[in-house]
Amino acid sequence: xxxxxxxxxxxxxxxxxxxxxxxxxxxxxxxxxxxxxxxxxxxxxxxxxxxxxxxxxxxxxxxxxxxxxxxxxxxxxxxxxxxxxxxxxxxxxxxxxxxxxxxxxxxxxxxxxxxxxxxxxxxxxxxxxxxxxxxxxxxxxxxxxxxxxxxxxxxxxxxxxxxxxxxxxxxxxxxxxxxxxxxxxxxxxxxxxxxxxxxxxxxxxxxxxxxxxxxxxxxxxxxxxxxxxxxxxxxxxxxxxxxxxxxxxxxxxxxxxxxxxxxxxxxxxxxxxxxxxxxxxxxxxxxxxxxx
Amino acid sequence: xxxxxxxxxxxxxxxxxxxxxxxxxxxxxxxxxxxxxxxxxxxxxxxxxxxxxxxxxxxxxxxxxxxxxxxxxxxxxxxxxxxxxxxxxxxxxxxxxxxxxxxxxxxxxxxxxxxxxxxxxxxxxxxxxxxxxxxxxxxxxxxxxxxxxxxxxxxxxxxxxxxxxxxxxxxxxxxxxxxxxxxxxxxxxxxxxxxxxxxxxxxxxxxxxxxxxxxxxxxxxxxxxxxxxxxxxxxxxxxxxxxxxxxxxxxxxxxxxxxxxxxxxxxxxxxxxxxxxxxxxxxxxxxxxxxxxxxxxxxxxxxxxxxxxxxxxxxxxxxxxxxxx
Numbered sequence: 001x002x003x004x005x006x007x008x009x010x011x012x013x014x015x016x017x018x019x020x021x022x023x024x025x026x027x028x029x030x031x032x033x034x035x036x037x038x039x040x041x042x043x044x045x046x047x048x049x050x051x052x053x054x055x056x057x058x059x060x061x062x063x064x065x066x067x068x069x070x071x072x073x074x075x076x077x078x079x080x081x082x083x084x085x086x087x088x089x090x091x092x093x094x095x096x097x098x099x100x101x102x103x104x105x106x107x108x109x110x111x112x113x114x115x116x117x118x119x120x121x122x123x124x125x126x127x128x129x130x131x132x133x134x135x136x137x138x139x140x141x142x143x144x145x146x147x148x149x150x151x152x153x154x155x156x157x158x159x160x161x162x163x164x165x166x167x168x169x170x171x172x173x174x175x176x177x178x179x180x181x182x183x184x185x186x187x188x189x190x191x192x193x194x195x196x197x198x199x200x201x202x203x204x205x206x207x208x209x210x211x212x213x214x215x216x217x218x219x220x221x222x223x224x225x226x227x228x229x230x231x232x233x234x235x236x237x238x239x240x241x242x243x244x245x246x247x248x249x250x251x252x253x254x255x256x257x258x259x260x261x262x263x264x265x266x267x268x269x270x271x272x273x274x275x276x277x278x279x280x281x282x283x284x285x286x287x288x289x290x291x292x
Numbered sequence: 293x294x295x296x297x298x299x300x301x302x303x304x305x306x307x308x309x310x311x312x313x314x315x316x317x318x319x320x321x322x323x324x325x326x327x328x329x330x331x332x333x334x335x336x337x338x339x340x341x342x343x344x345x346x347x348x349x350x351x352x353x354x355x356x357x358x359x360x361x362x363x364x365x366x367x368x369x370x371x372x373x374x375x376x377x378x379x380x381x382x383x384x385x386x387x388x389x390x391x392x393x394x395x396x397x398x399x400x401x402x403x404x405x406x407x408x409x410x411x412x413x414x415x416x417x418x419x420x421x422x423x424x425x426x427x428x429x430x431x432x433x434x435x436x437x438x439x440x441x442x443x444x445x446x447x448x449x450x451x452x453x454x455x456x457x458x459x460x461x462x463x464x465x466x467x468x469x470x471x472x473x474x475x476x477x478x479x480x481x482x483x484x485x486x487x488x489x490x491x492x493x494x495x496x497x498x499x500x501x502x503x504x505x506x507x508x509x510x511x512x513x514x515x516x517x518x519x520x521x522x523x524x525x526x527x528x529x530x531x532x533x534x535x536x537x538x539x540x541x542x543x544x545x546x547x548x549x550x551x552x553x554x555x556x557x558x559x560x561x562x563x564x565x566x567x568x569x570x571x572x573x574x575x576x577x578x579x580x581x582x583x584x585x586x587x588x589x590x591x592x593x594x595x596x597x598x599x600x601x602x603x604x605x606x607x608x609x610x611x612x613x614x615x616x617x
Binding site for chain 1 (some may be wrong): 297305314317325397400415422496505535541584588
């Protein structure tokens with residue numbers, strides 16, 4: 001490759017070197033890039049490998065079908081507790097998320113509020129999870145008297161899930177052709193009709209993909225739950241004042257215990273979590289892509 | 293329009309304002325709960341690293357109109373240092389890896405496996421942080437302790453910060469490495485996106501002028517789309533600053549001991565809140581909880597400012613590797 005001369009040099013500001021050196025650099029960068037990808041692949045394989053191997057070798061029917069206290073027994077209470085918490089989180093995030101998205105998507109033309117809520121929604125996702133946990137403890141657990149409970153833990157998760165549901169719903173609703181919405185309004189449809197007949201059916205796949213992503217992320221969260229859900233050696237007895245067990249707690253607490261069985265429980269919980277979360281994320285991606 | 297529709301419209305507006313309401317409440321309440329600690333510690337909150345819950349058997353003291361346990365001290369210097377060092381280290385590790393891998397994915401790798409590789413990188417953002425913590429404890433810490441840290445000490449013994457005692461694998465390096473993998477997907481996402489959104493004429497123009505792939509990639513990421521790169525890095529930093537569980541598990545979670553080298557155990561602001569809150573329940577004056585609220589407030593202000601700045605500069609937000617425009 002011939003080097004460029006004067007004018008090009010001046011304009012681009014790039015100091016061209018001899019082409020052999022440039023080609024060598026190019027190949028070197030390619031090799032470095034492949035090495036970087038390989039290193040990341042290796043670490044991904046290592047994470048999945050260790051967790052899956054550790055979980056698969058220790059998992060027994062007894063562990064997943066009995067309750068336990070992170071050092072003895074099983075993890076059934078934690079498995080069910082995780083789903084109860086995520087389910088409660090859904091109650092507090094899906095209805096407001098989808099409704100809020102309906103407002104935001106329709107108010108793009110007259111900006112104002114929607115751009116502010118969009119900014120705040122994004123900021124809300126970057127609030128550190130432990131801060132949501134502390135807030136949940138101070139306000140929900142203590143001030144509102146919920147105690148360590150399903151409701152407090154679920155609401156803390158809901159705070160974290162809401163922005164994901166709202167923003168992804170809004171983005172998928174934005175793909176609905178504007179003419180269709182305008183035509184519907186011109187034909188006399190009201191907002192409820194437009195929401196039910198146009199936005200929800202057409203953006204449904206996208207909304208569900210957002211919800212699945214939020215579930216996947218919420219199921220793997222810990223810090224919000226430490227001081228809102230607490231821990232329970234059995235299933236919670238109700239919505240209020242009865243703590244809830246969850247899988248991430250078993251991982252965190254179990255691996256720090258000086259007992260081989262606790263480590264075993266931690267691995268089994270991590271195994272279930274990683275399978276569940278990756279599956280949810282991939283299904284979410286698949287549905288999202290199909291919907292778009 | 294009938295009442296039902298008016299109500300529905302109002303409801304959607306209300307719900308779209310819910311995130312605003314939640315965020316403002318979090319700020320307001322966390323600030324409200326910090327007031328006693330602000331009055332008790334004042335500026336010393338930032339200038340001392342001593343975190344001591346006080347002596348319970350002695351009567352509490354009254355200062356500036358607030359009550360605190362005898363001899364108690366709440367200083368966040370150690371946690372602040374830990375957060376900044378571990379996040380900075382994460383960026384130092386993540387940035388070159390992100391740069392190289394997004395360039396490889398965009399320019400060098402056969403297009404057939406591009407999608408697979410991008411999904412793989414995104415998956416790093418989806419792995420729960422306790423799983424990173426678990427992996428850190430069983431794989432990374434022994435590796436650092438037995439192999440990498442002794443090797444680093446031998447090679448870099450004259451460099452400040454790299455000489456010193458190695459007590460365990462938990463600490464600054466382990467935290468930095470784990471955080472790096474959590475933020476790589478965010479930075480890669482922004483870089484790959486900036487590749488994809490550069491107009492084809494510009495790319496073709498650069499190639500026609502005889503640029504190699506490396507020159508094209510370097511130019512696009514560090515020059516043409518450099519604002520995206522800065523923004524993406526800040527978004528990654530914002531995530532690293534607030535990460536709790538993984539760091540809690542691999543940092544050593546020390547209190548009252550400042551790090552002496554890169555092998556030292558540390559603690560971060562987020563991890564400190566998580567690990568100190570349960571003991572704070574037993575403080576009858578409530579000052580420990582107030583101090584942890586102030587710590588959360590400071591953490592939130594730092595991490596949200598970085599995120600907002602990153603979002604502004606990158607012109608979009610990336611949450612766990614998911615692109616939001």
